[in-house]
Amino acid sequence: MLHKLSEVVVFAAMTIASVALWFTADALPVSRRYEQVDSDLWPKLVFGALALCCAVHLAQKVAGLIAAPSGGPRSEDEAIEAYTPDGYYLRLVLTGALIVGYFIALQYIGFLLATMIFLWVGSWILPYRNTLAKLVFAPVFTILLAAFFSYGLSLSLPRGSGIFYELSQALF
Amino acid sequence: MLDAFVSAAGYMVGNPMSFLLIIFSVVWGIVFGAVPGLTGIVGVALLIPFTFAFDPTEGMLLLGGVYVGSTFGGSISAILFNTPGSPEAACTSLDGYPMAKRGEAGKALGIALAASAVGGIFGTLVLMFAAPPLARLALEFGPAEYFALAVLGITAIASIGGGSLIKGLIAGLLGLAVALIGLDPLTGVARFTFGNMMLLTGVSFIAAIIGIFALAEVLQRFADGPPKGEQMAQVSTQLPSLAEFLATKVTLLRSSVIGTVIGALPGVGATTAAFISYSEAFRWSKRPELFGKGSPEGIAAPEAGNNSAVGGSMIPLLALGIPGSATTAVMIGGLTIHGIVPGPMLMQNNSDLVYSVFIGMLLANVLMLVFGLRAARLFAVVLKAPYQLVGPAIVVLCMTGVFALNNNVSDVAVMLVFGGVGFFLKSYGLPVASFIIGLVLGPIAEVSLRQGLILADYDMMALVTRPIAGTLLLLSALSLVYGIWGKLRRPPSDGPGNAQPEAS
DSSP states (O other): OHHHHHHHHHHHHHHHHHHHHHHHHHTSOOOSTTGGGOTTHHHHHHHHHHHHHHHHHHHHHHHHHHHSTTOOSOOHHHHHHHOOOTTHHHHHHHHHHHHHHHHHHHHHHHHHHHHHHHHHHHTTTSOOOOHHHHHHHHHHHHHHHHHIIIIISOOOOOOOSTHHHHHHHHHO | OHHHHHHHHHHHHTOHHHHHHHHHHHHHHHHHHHSTTTHHHHHHHHHGGGGGGSOHHHHHHHHHHHHHHHHHHHHHHHHHHSOOSSGGGHHHHHHHHHHIIIIIHHHHHHHHHHHHHHHHHHHHHHHHHHHHHHHHHHHHOOHHHHHHHHHHHHTHHHHOSTTOHHHHHHHHHHHHHHTTOEEOTTTOOEESOTTOGGGGGOOOHHHHHHIIIIIHHHHHHHHHOSOOSOOOOOOOOOOOOHHHHHHTHHHHHHHHHHHHHHHHSTTOOHHHHHHHHHHHHHHHOSOGGGTTSOOHHHHHHHHHHHHHHHHHHHHHHHHHSOOSSHHHHHHHHHHHTTTOOOSTTHHHHTHHHHHHHHHHHHHHHHHHHHHHHHHHHHHHGGGGSOHHHHHHHHHHHHHHHHHHHHTOHHHHHHHHHHHHHHHHHHHTTOOHHHHHHHHHHHHHHHHHHHHHHHHTTTOHHHHHTSHHHHHHHHHHHHHHHHHHHHHHHSOTTOOSSOOOOOOO
């Protein structure tokens, strides 16, 4: 039921966004030289078609909800689509936050430290008994990868800023 | 021609160094293709300074071998980790990864390898025997023909809908919409950038596909929880049996022809060839319901298509001096630093070099079978490691590769956003294949439509009634009708490319 409701919300939002983007395309600066094939020609076709398709799909979903408000009998595909294991959203948020955190950390503390910390923390999200492997893998992988990119390919890696930049400079 | 061929063969036999260079370059190319973000272009570019140390023929053999190896290499990580190592391998993920998850990683790699070799050899043979006429055909392609070609690919969006026509259309249109971001190629107006300077150059395709496939996969698998008896242990690479190979012969031939022709067209390369080959394989398949779920045809088609495009893209380079792809554009640099000007006179003035490159590329495709098997086995060992360690390592590899590509953090940000997009598409059953087809073909369709209309004095009929364009558009219409008819005949649960969340 929750999945069906979320679908309705998502496709309603997409319909509205497509209409809004159609108008954004309509407001693009006009070029006299290319008046008949201006910047808005293709975007209007794309967003117009997208709005139409999203509206049709939305109508189908709403009709389905009205016909079976409690969820009703589901096809096998719908059942798989709606299936969420225990702790799904918690792990999803944790993993997403960790990846975004790693991206931010790369810019401030540099590749070596950020990667090592990310790999250590990442290995704890899912249960895995071999603690030694978790501890050893992060530094070994980080050093090998840094060596491959920096010395093997002469491609630079993020070095962080401030004191971390100095540290990266010394290490590379 | 025969004299030049014999002379080139004599040069190759009398110069063992050239064989060593081909072996090295194929292995180098496979590694660069397999590491996400590095791609064959980087592999070729990094080797260009080293060609100074060799004569021009050896230098070109080195670069050609990298091009061949990298085009296959991308499929290794695409199949094993759902992480396309190069853009042209994105399509291979769609069926390669589901097959690997079924415990048939070795078979999937074997099919990819055999199809790559067949496509590569086909493209090289066409390059050897039909470069001048094909180059002339490529010159016949104007905006109207490019538009028709893009439409042929885009019409597949409606067919690849995972049982839902409307979902296929929505995903494809979303791909077309994302491709709109950036400066308008005709007027220079910033579109849908919302004041963000980073978006002016548009969305980096490599960053986008790595995000959609790799990041979304890591997110999905970590959210799903501890792996429960996934069958990824069987990883030994095996070439398909003769019967399995012959079962895909029509797909291989069709894809090789498509790849060679598309490769020969300047501006569209192996990625477009792979997607159009895939969509046509799906459209004409007797078992379209298996696409997206681990169909051997779904692996063979893009691999034959993108590898035959390698030979195809050398046609305009050697016959006309026009690069057929980004990699051949970099290769022009390798030729010019040796004082060789590619173009119509090259075949007459440097026939030894040209025919040595042909023979070298044939050899590289054969050697790819040997080293591809070994490389795939080496990469496949990683599958035995626990995903708790491999998952974060894939994220690191993707971020590092994408960053190193342009030394630019904004590309990494684009990859993160598209990781979210990929997860969204999966969660709502929107086919990733349609989205990517829209993203790849959208810019080609838009620019060529507008340029074509300008050239035709805004007369749409004049645009669509040109012989090649008209034929391609007619083919698009017929195949669209055939695809929709086939979809209506099938039960609604069947369908390809539907990246349903797997309840692992």
